[in-house]
Amino acid sequence: MDRKLALVTGASAGIGAAFARIFASHGYDVALTARRSDRLERLAEDIRLRHGVETLVLPADLARPEAPGEILAGLEAHGRAVDALVNNAGYSPGGFTETAWEEQQAALQVMLVSVCELTHRVLPRMVEERFGRIVNVASLAGLLPGAAGNTLYAATKSFLIRFSQSLHLENQAHGVHVSALCPGFTYSEFHDVSGARERVTAATPEWLWQGADEVAAVGYEAVEAGRALAVPGAPNKAIAAAVRLMPEEWTLSLVANQGGRFRKL
Ligand SMILES: NC(=O)C1=CN([C@@H]2O[C@H](COP(=O)(O)OP(=O)(O)OC[C@H]3O[C@@H](n4cnc5c(N)ncnc54)[C@H](OP(=O)(O)O)[C@@H]3O)[C@@H](O)[C@H]2O)C=CC1
Ligand SMILES: N[C@@H](C=O)C(=O)O
Numbered sequence: 150m151d152r153k154l155a156l157v158t159g160a161s162a163g164i165g166a167a168f169a170r171i172f173a174s175h176g177y178d179v180a181l182t183a184r185r186s187d188r189l190e191r192l193a194e195d196i197r198l199r200h201g202v203e204t205l206v207l208p209a210d211l212a213r214p215e216a217p218g219e220i221l222a223g224l225e226a227h228g229r230a231v232d233a234l235v236n237n238a239g240y241s242p243g244g245f246t247e248t249a250w251e252e253q254q255a256a257l258q259v260m261l262v263s264v265c266e267l268t269h270r271v272l273p274r275m276v277e278e279r280f281g282r283i284v285n286v287a288s289l290a291g292l293l294p295g296a297a298g299n300t301l302y303a304a305t306k307s308f309l310i311r312f313s314q315s316l317h318l319e320n321q322a323h324g325v326h327v328s329a330l331c332p333g334f335t336y337s338e339f340h341d342v343s344g345a346r347e348r349v350t351a352a353t354p355e356w357l358w359q360g361a362d363e364v365a366a367v368g369y370e371a372v373e374a375g376r377a378l379a380v381p382g383a384p385n386k387a388i389a390a391a392v393r394l395m396p397e398e399w400t401l402s403l404v405a406n407q408g409g410r411f412r413k414l
Pocket of ligand 1: 212240342
C-alpha cells in the first residue's frame with residue numbers, strides 16, 4: 150500500500166470530520182472513528198468519491214478503556230498502520246461537582262487516557278519509519294484557568310498542550326511532528342452537546358467564531374510544518390498572546406468575571 154493512513158478520532162462531526170477531509174485531500178487514506186457509525190459511513194463514502202482514497206470506518210466509544218486497542222487491532226486486521234493520528238474526540242463534561250464522578254471519569258478516558266494510549270501505541274512505528282504526524286486537539290481554554298463549571302475540560306486541554314510540546318521535543322529529530330491545536334469558538338456540534346449554545350451565542354460576537362474546516366486546516370499546516378502549538382484565527386492568537394503577558398491574578402479575575410457567560414450552569 151503506497152498511501153499513508155491518517156486515523157481521526159471524533160470524525161463523525163465538526164473539527165474531526167474536517168480533519169478527515171483535509172488529510173484525504175492531501176492523499177492520505179483515512180480511518181474514521183467515533184460512536185455514530187452512520188455518520189462515519191456517510192463521511193467515508195463522500196471522501197472516497199471526492200478524493201479517491203481508501204476509507205476505513207471503525208466505530209468505537211472512547212470512554213471504554215478497551216477502545217484504543219480495539220481500533221488499532223481493527224486497522225491491523227486490514228493490514229494498516231497509523232502514519233498520522235488526530236486525537237480530536239472531545240466534549241465538555243459539565244461542572245465538576247454538579248455531575249456524577251462516572252461522567253467526569255468517562256471524559257478523562259475520552260480526552261486524556263485514550264489520547265495517551267493511542268499515541269503511545271502508534272509512536273514507536275512512526276519513529277522507526279522516520280515519519281509521523283500527531284495532532285492533539287486541545288483548546289484556547291487550555292491556555293487559561295478553567296472557568297467554574299469547566300474545570301476538568303480546561304485541565305485536560307492544558308495537559309494536551311504540555312503533552313504535545315514534550316512529544317514534539319522528543320520526536321522531531323525522528324521525523325515525527327506533534328502539534329497541539331488550540332481552537333477558540335468553532336461552529337460544530339460542541340455547544341449543542343454541552344447545552345450551552347444559546348448562552349454562548351448571546352455572549353460572543355460572530356467575528357470570534359470560525360468554521361471547522363478553517364480550524365482543521367490550521368492544524369494540518371502546523372503539524373506539516375512541525376510547529377508544536379497552533380492557535381487558529383487572529384482574535385484567538387491575540388487572546389493567547391495577552392494571556393501569556395498578563396499576571397496570573399489578572400487572568401484569574403478575568404476568568405472569574407467573564408467565564409460564567411460561556412458555560413451552561
Ligand atoms: N467547537 C469548539 O468551540 C471547540 C472545540 N474544541 C475541541 O475540538 C474537538 C472536536 O470538537 P467539535 O468538533 O467542536 O465538537 P463536535 O461535538 O462537533 O464533535 C465531537 C466529536 O467527538 C466524538 N466523541 C464524543 N464523545 C465520544 C466518545 N465517547 N467516543 C468516541 N467519540 C466521541 C463525537 O462523535 P460521536 O458522538 O459520534 O461519538 C464527535 O465526532 C474536541 O476535542 C473539543 O474539545 C476546542 C476548542 C473549541
Ligand atoms: N471554546 C470551547 C471549548 O473549547 C468552549 O466554548 O468551551
